[in-house]
Amino acid sequence: LxxxxxxxxxxxxxxxxxxxxxxFFMRQLFKDYEVRQYVVxxxxxxxxxxxxxxxxxxxxxxxxxxxxxxxxxxxxxxxYVILLVLIFVVPFYIGYFVVSNxxxxxxxxxxxxxxxxxxxxxFFWKLGDPFPIxxxxxxxxxxxxxxxxxxxIGVTLMALLSGFGAVNCPYTxxxxxxxxxxxxxxxxxxxxxxxTMDMIVSKKKRIAMTRRQMYQRGEDxxxxxxxxxxxxxxxxxxxxxxxxxxxxxxxxxxEELSRQLFLETVDLQATKERIEYSKTFxxxxxxxxxxxxxxxxxxxxxxxxxxxxxxxxxxxxxIIVTSIRGLLITLTKFFYAISSSKSSNVIxxxxxxxxxxxxxxxxxxxxxxxxxxxxxxxxxxxxELQFNFYHRWFDVxxxxxxxxxxxxxxxxxxxxxxxxxxx
Amino acid sequence: MASLDRxxxxxxxxxxxxxxxxxxxxxxxxxxxxxxxxxxxxxxVRVQDYKEGTPEEKTFYxxxxxxxxxxxxxxxxxxxxxxxYNSVNGIILVHDLTNKKSSQNLYRWSxxxxxxxxxxxxxIVSNGDYDREQFVxxxxxxxxxxTKFDQIPENKRxxxxxxxxxxxxxxxxxxxxxxxxxxxxxxAGTSNAVKLSRFFDKVIEKRYFTRDSxxxxxxxxxxxxNFKSLHYD
Numbered sequence: 050l051x052x053x054x055x056x057x058x059x060x061x062x063x064x065x066x067x068x069x070x071x072x073f074f075m076r077q078l079f080k081d082y083e084v085r086q087y088v089v090x091x092x093x094x095x096x097x098x099x100x101x102x103x104x105x106x107x108x109x110x111x112x113x114x115x116x117x118x119x120x121x122x123x124x125x126x127x128x129y130v131i132l133l134v135l136i137f138v139v140p141f142y143i144g145y146f147v148v149s150n151x152x153x154x155x156x157x158x159x160x161x162x163x164x165x166x167x168x169x170x171x172f173f174w175k176l177g178d179p180f181p182i183x184x185x186x187x188x189x190x191x192x193x194x195x196x197x198x199x200x201x202i203g204v205t206l207m208a209l210l211s212g213f214g215a216v217n218c219p220y221t222x223x224x225x226x227x228x229x230x231x232x233x234x235x236x237x238x239x240x241x242x243x244x245t246m247d248m249i250v251s252k253k254k255r256i257a258m259t260r261r262q263m264y265q266r267g268e269d270x271x272x273x274x275x276x277x278x279x280x281x282x283x284x285x286x287x288x289x290x291x292x293x294x295x296x297x298x299x300x301x302x303x304e305e306l307s308r309q310l311f312l313e314t315v316d317l318q319a320t321k322e323r324i325e326y327s328k329t330f331x332x333x334x335x336x337x338x339x340x341x342x343x344x345x346x347x348x349x350x351x352x353x354x355x356x357x358x359x360x361x362x363x364x365x366x367x368i369i370v371t372s373i374r375g376l377l378i379t380l381t382k383f384f385y386a387i388s389s390s391k392s393s394n395v396i397x398x399x400x401x402x403x404x405x406x407x408x409x410x411x412x413x414x415x416x417x418x419x420x421x422x423x424x425x426x427x428x429x430x431x432x433e434l435q436f437n438f439y440h441r442w443f444d445v446x447x448x449x450x451x452x453x454x455x456x457x458x459x460x461x462x463x464x465x466x467x468x469x470x471x472x
Numbered sequence: 473m474a475s476l477d478r479x480x481x482x483x484x485x486x487x488x489x490x491x492x493x494x495x496x497x498x499x500x501x502x503x504x505x506x507x508x509x510x511x512x513x514x515x516x517v518r519v520q521d522y523k524e525g526t527p528e529e530k531t532f533y534x535x536x537x538x539x540x541x542x543x544x545x546x547x548x549x550x551x552x553x554x555x556x557y558n559s560v561n562g563i564i565l566v567h568d569l570t571n572k573k574s575s576q577n578l579y580r581w582s583x584x585x586x587x588x589x590x591x592x593x594x595x596i597v598s599n600g601d602y603d604r605e606q607f608v609x610x611x612x613x614x615x616x617x618x619t620k621f622d623q624i625p626e627n628k629r630x631x632x633x634x635x636x637x638x639x640x641x642x643x644x645x646x647x648x649x650x651x652x653x654x655x656x657x658x659x660a661g662t663s664n665a666v667k668l669s670r671f672f673d674k675v676i677e678k679r680y681f682t683r684d685s686x687x688x689x690x691x692x693x694x695x696x697x698n699f700k701s702l703h704y705d
Binding site for chain 1: 519537555
């Protein structure tokens with residue numbers, strides 16, 4: 050394969066990844082919003098494309114496809130581009146869109162965006178100090194400096210997500226944890242919710258009626274003359290507005306209650322759907338996967354390693370695919386939960402940043418799962434980073450995250466049945 | 473105020489279009505200073521003088537139920553907010569004039585609310601397809617309101633207004649375009665105020681003075697059975 054063909058080949062695959070990222074953006078993330086700033090979509094898809102290319106290169110490494118010099122060249126190229134995107138392009142645009150949302154700073158958008166970027170760079174640089182990630186012989190402007198910091202952030206993220214996922218996945222799918230939710234439970238809660246709404250309505254009607262009467266009497270008030278007329282007007286409006294503020298307080302309390310009841314009902318509905326889902330074939334399949342992956346995660350905690358090439362390849366492949374899929378799903382859910390039409394641009398860019406850093410550090414950590422002969426290229430490309438640090442850091446954060454998730458889910462699970470007892 | 477005398481109007485639309493500000497403006501004649509996300513449903517009451525100025529003038533209290541959320545919400549949220557769609561006498565559809573998707577989503581919103589009402593056993597058979605026939609012969613009066621009118625540049629206004637005209641034709645509804653942070657749009661005597669008043673009068677008329685309104689009373693006799701496949705990740 051001559052150089053020209055090789056480049057075309059890589060370029061085509063990258064365009065494919067770019068297209069996939071574009072589609073994901075349009076169909077999933079932004080399906081309820083109007084894309085007004087196409088640069089956001091482009092930046093997201095580019096980040097996705099270059100991140101996926103790194104995984105592709107690892108697969109090529111294991112398969113032994115193309116020559117080792119060409120693989121090395123593409124590694125370096127891809128790495129430079131993705132670092133450029135993650136450190137310059139995305140943070141700058143995040144700053145730019147955040148500034149655009151703030152009315153006061155509208156005039157000097159570019160200037161403030163640059164200021165935000167410099168602040169980001171300062172903290173990004175400072176991040177390297179407490180961690181022993183570089184050997185001392187590296188200069189200040191080397192690529193290792195940048196990768197090491199990106200690596201720390203990404204590895205922390207990965208460990209947090211993996212830890213939570215390792216605990217949440219079995220919790221979600223295993224039937225043992227599922228509370229028994231019947232239709233009558235849900236109907237009872239809904240009845241309470243509607244009763245609360247009715248109470249709010251009747252109180253608001255009283256407020257409206259009282260206000261109207263006060264307004265109408267106010268007109269008559271001006272016609273009241275004489276000493277007693279004045280006293281009457283003062284006292285009646287006083288009690289009127291006192292009553293109003295009392296009723297308003299009751300309304301506020303009832304509205305808070307209605308919100309809580311609504312959220313509880315949603316929670317019960319979701320649990321009921323989860324139970325029904327676990328009875329279907331798909332549910333049972335994921336149930337089994339849940340058991341399998343929880344065992345795998347426990348195994349990982351005790352750091353047992355495989356050495357055969359085929360198992361390593363399949364494992365790496367599975368990790369890549371489930372990692373990407375899991376990340377995209379988590380990002381989508383997160384996005385739906387917190388975005389609005391104003392902040393959607395910023396949030397998508399933050400997600401692109403997280404995604405890019407996550408993928409870069411996946412590569413760092415993947416060394417752990419790869420046999421010795423394939424590790425060399427990663428070591429060669431990424432320079433002499435202290436890989437052991439990353440592995441240890443991942444394990445620590447993973448453990449912390451998993452344990453906190455267990456504690457959190459246990460408390461939440463314990464709370465739930467008691468809440469419904471109080472009906 | 474007997475509970476049988478209620479007139480219920482839903483306010484539907486995507487997250488962030490300005491339903492809460494709008495409801496506050498309609499009911500309190502004031503601009504809403506502190507909008508935040510509506511969790512579940514928030515209700516407000518408007519005092520409406522039916523047939524104002526005529527000898528048959530009567531005061532009614534119209535309940536405006538502002539439902540929060542988006543059309544793409546999880547099915548557990550959709551099933552829960554379906555309890556609010558009972559016995560609806562009118563629907564106000566709100567969309568953001570600067571966001572085309574919010575206008576398109578109104579079809580789905582109206583299907584969600586109307587399908588709940590029109591089927592006697594409460595079975596949701598929505599497959600998402602939009603059926604114009606249903607709106608033409610619909611018993612529930614609709615009103616279309618477009619918000620953030622002030623944020624549209626002058627040169628784009630006619631294009632936007634054409635689009636909303638098509639929308640109002642599809643829904644067989646009147647339309648109002650305004651900015652919720654400016655109370656002058658509903659000032660007494662403006663065409664918007666007249667349209668709004670006419671809409672509420674129509675709602676009251678349908679509710680009390682025509683014989684073919686079929687209300688669903690109570691929800692203990694409602695079976696909710698969701699035909700949509702459960703999608704869980």
